[in-house]
Amino acid sequence: MRFQALATDYDGTIARDGVVDDATIVALERLRASGRRLIMVTGRELDDLIRVCPRLDLFDLVVAENGAVLYDPTDKLEAVLSGGPSLELVNRLTAAGVPDISVGRSIIALWKPNEVEALEAIRDLGLELHIVFNKEAVMILPSAVNKATGLAEALKRLDLDELDVVGVGDAENDHSFISACGYRVAVANAIPSLKEVVDLVTEGARGEGVQQLVDRMIEEEDQLVSAQRRRTG
Structure with a gap:
């Protein structure tokens, strides 16, 4: 197994209008069953995320507030990684x-x-x-807080290297954490500037695109590894 984890944005990536559909839930469950880790990286405030997403248990860790908060859904412990709001x-x-x-x-x-x-x-x-x-x-x-800094703290706690992670998102604030990942993905509905810098743009939008990505990670990982080598070689 080359890529050991998937780091994914929430809104516009796995969720449409704040809701993750059943097919995407099944895909995420399948990814976890394959032995890989799952990390959410979102700009949402933690309380709001807990309200709209009943399946946070699928994730090993959640990076919320665009990198400022780290949350463990298993023991429901949170850590604020930066100073409070002004x-x-x-x-x-x-x-x-x-x-x-x-x-x-x-x-x-x-x-x-x-x-x-x-x-x-x-x-x-x-x-x-x-x-x-x-x-x-x-x-x-x-000033020093973004999704990449939050993901770095999550990976430190999970003892994972950024190069072993696939990152997927759709918006401006996803640039930082996706750029840090070993393999970079944008869903079909992503903004053009993100599509220009990733290794793969999924055919499907939002959850459908993530489902396609999960299939590739599990069944065709060698193709992702080849693309990574071409980029870094």
């Missing part, structure tokens, strides 16, 4: 009338087109934060 910034954005602000363990989330207001507030307050996009979502995090 309440000063939250208050500033609220006073400015920015709607639909969500605050997690570390993340501050809002929606386009309010990123300009957020950037100005970060600058005016002198905060060391950065903005990450996930299609229409806008996420504000400590």
Whole structure:
């Protein structure tokens, strides 16, 4: 077994409108039964993820809040990997009338087109934060936090190397963790900039594409290894 784990985004990758369909669940169960590890890497806040995804038990570890939180579904323990959200910034954005602000363990989330207001507030307050996009979502995090840093911590705990991991996603915030993986995949509905830098674009979108990827990992892994060697050789 060359690739020992699959690291996958949630929304737009295994889930459509926040829901993972039955066929994708079966594919993920099949991957686990093959002896491989399964890691979720998502921008969602942990409480929200627990609410919408009843099958977190399929995952060895969950990286939530775009790399800021690590969660073990087996023992339900969580670790915050960065500092908490800036309440000063939250208050500033609220006073400015920015709607639909969500605050997690570390993340501050809002929606386009309010990123300009957020950037100005970060600058005016002198905060060391950065903005990450996930299609229409806008996420504000400590400057050193992204999906790649969260995945690195998860792999450390699972005693896995990044080169032994297949990464799959669909959006801007998936670039960092997918680039770190040994084999890089975008589902068919992914943004063009992600499709340009991966080893494989699935024929199917969202869960269907992940099902196809699982089939290849289990039944045609030698083809993935050959593609990896061409890229790194």
